[in-house]
Amino acid sequence: MTTWVIAEVGPEGPAESALELLTKARDLGGDVAAVALGPGATGAAEALGAHGAATVYASDDAIFEEHPGSAAAHVLAELVGAHAPDLLLFAGTYASRDVAGRLQARTGTTLMANATDLPAADRATTEIFGGTAIVEVALEGPAPRLVLVRPKSFAASPSGGTATIVPVTADVPEDRRGARVVERHAEAASGPKLEDAKVVVAGGRGLGGPDPFSILDDLAAAVGGAVGASRAAVDAGWVPYAYQIGQTGKTVKPDVYIAVGISGALQHVTGMKGAKRIVAINRDGDAPIMQLADLGVVGDLFTIVPALTEEVRRRAGS
């Protein structure tokens, strides 16, 4: 049994999802390898090894950035042909979904999307009916079976191993390259990356203006989280649209969501109801957010938030 984790890598190292998948792959038993394609691959090998990859097939070639999806799918198809792994785990991200779909068209084998767990090497769980039911499915047919796993389905933990790096030549014929990236444009986001943050501190109309967001920044910095906002605060022009959480903004699923001065209108709730723990700080104890919150604090946010920040800092310091 050989399991490969298709690791997303960058100059700053492997993506968290790669480490999560490696942790899971270790649990499944058998040989574990990682495939890292694109600039930063070799550099990421150490972290991949430390999380359980005995082998890292790596290529730092820029072609994987120039031809997203198609180049990686082609090289993967060649690697799969040469080494015959049994199971390939992908992160359920835009980039990996693209690769997995293209690869499946080449291998013609089972592809399971949106998995939330793998109880065994030939089993996967997924949610149906909008998350109201969880089913376990059998992965059948010949190897390799491809599984796309939702990010954050597992917690990454290191195994302390080291990996052997096997360099991969990025030999992609012209007719397999597909679309080429002609331009990259970085959306100027003045805030931190909301979707990945484990703690989100979000402010709403109750803040009353742009300046009080600084006390949220302080709290977020103290807990290592990111700052978001409700649509009301964005519409009022207090913070940019990149902060917006809700139906027409970002959807976040942090471990802890701290809603400050947010009433909890449906438009907002749809973007954060997946948070594991919800803390609401609001002057109005009858605000709809209080029904959703695990901990509701009724009071003046201008007193409570700085005090909370202070306490977090004090405990972190001691």
Next chain:
Amino acid sequence: MSAVALAAVLAGAVALFVTRSRARVALVRAARPTPRTDDVAARAGRELTQVLGQRKLFQKAVPGLMHAFIFWGFLVLFPTIVEAMLAIVDPDWTLPYLGHAPWFLFVVDLFATLVIVGVAIAFAIRKVQRPARFEGSHMGEADRILLTILAIVVTLLLWNASRIALGLSDGDAQPVAGALSGLFTATSGTAERILVWSHLLIVLAFLTYLPRSKHLHIITAAPNVFFAKNGPSGRLEPQRIDLEGPDEDLRFGVATAADLSKKQLLDLFSCTECGRCQDVCPAWATGKPLSPKLLIMDLRDHVAGATGATGEIELQAPLVPDAVTDEVVWDCVTCGACVRECPVDIEHVDTIVDLRRNLVMAESRFPSEAGAMLRGVEGPNQNPWGQPASERTGWVGDIPVRVLQPGEDAPEYLFWVGCAGAFDDRAKKTTQSVARLLNAAGVDWAILGARESCTGDPARRMGHEYLFQMLAEQNVATLTEAGVRKVVATCAHCFNTLANEYPDYGARLEVVHHTELLSHLLAEQRLLTTGGAAGTVTYHDACYLGRHNGRFDAPRDVLAGTGLTSTEMERARERSFCCGAGGARMWMEEGGEARINDTRFAEAEATGADTVAVACPYCFVMLDDAAKAKGSDVRVADVATLLAEATLD
């Protein structure tokens, strides 16, 4: 000799007219047919009221009078063109019966003068008043057209004056021409010849100018009004999507000029750039790129350009973004103010939705933030917020409510709660108020509970016709199986879809809005109010209840029953200004200089009322958000809640 010259000039003018019309005629003939032949009596009636009677032009009094003078003038003066041709052949020839009838001479004299007055008013409007609605219109072309009209009637009056001087016509019957006849003498025969020729040549030149000008409406307006939609404007023309059917029948809205229907093309060729639509458009009023007028002009210029000088039809270029930008297509709230205002019945909203259909279904190109709504509606829970379907009855609390189970007898009224009414905290209050009132009045009613799903309205207005079709078929099947006959809805959008659009999918329902049912229950004294509520209220007409469906009085009657003092906003009833949420805008971010809901709320606040009454959950959310953003003390509440507060238990 004159007869030969006349024949040559006529033949030349007609040939030029035909040549210049050919491309546009071919385009319309090749276009997709529009099924608009139902209820011919209603269509003929519009020709009488709207074309002959100029009904919609009179929505603006002075410009309406201006246009009516010119229009009626030309109708009356039509025989004088024949008269001029006859006189060209022989100065003694004129129309039989009419030519020497004093009453006809008087009518011609009067209406020719009224046309001059009309042109003078038009210039006063354009040069002195300069209303903003003309921004973006071709002003130079309008000037040329008006001057040509002026030249036609001035040469007519002068020609008639010269005939009076020559003793060929009766001066007593023509006060204006009679007065002008002093300019001529009994020897002005040459002047008379020059004038009659000038008159006819200007008329013919105008004819050849028409096909490529915005003045083409004098030919296209009457058929465009005839083929306009009958019935409530809230109903969108369905576009059946049958994935099993032949591929060539599969169409996803309008991508290129070749996809436009006959009516849609006729719309483009009927626009006079008057800008009445632009004047009432909420998107334009709040500084967004969309103006219904510019949309039609841009599409027209694109289509006209496509048919080019060679006459070859090159229709493969995409309308979006070649003719209009994506932003323009997504700015529309489908409030229908433009359609209602348009004197020639251009249907801007249908064309915009058709463009959206192509962007959404064929290209998957739409404002990304609306994706959550589409996924929610399409997903297992079938509501825009993706809330669990099992929570549809979450509003019930301790209110006695019957949830209709499969196999049970249908109630008299099925209360269609709607997704907002079931999930949105503000709209839930409306739902609870209606439920309590129905119970108080002893109405036999029930809800579908978890078996209800989105009507598909936001998906349809967004352009996702296929998703709408699936939901429509599913909901119609549920309602039919349940044996439901009468439905009451609190959401104006659900109401419109159930009442006007579901019949296209086989529904046979009597649909009422909750304000109608409540007003009825009040009139029957099944609900008794204290009538003692204090304060002032202003009612905001929901587009899909009011303008699109003509329900203006029921909500006002209910408010009258509460005892609150009503005051009206400047823009009310059929001229109400949208809250900003229609056309699936509820699910999109808003750009531009101002927000539509803030603009509308400011109008409500300006009345001095302490409560803004609404009758639709979208309006409720939008106006309440605006009130909160402004930190206003003005309360926003549904008509039903205001009634419930004033009702005796």
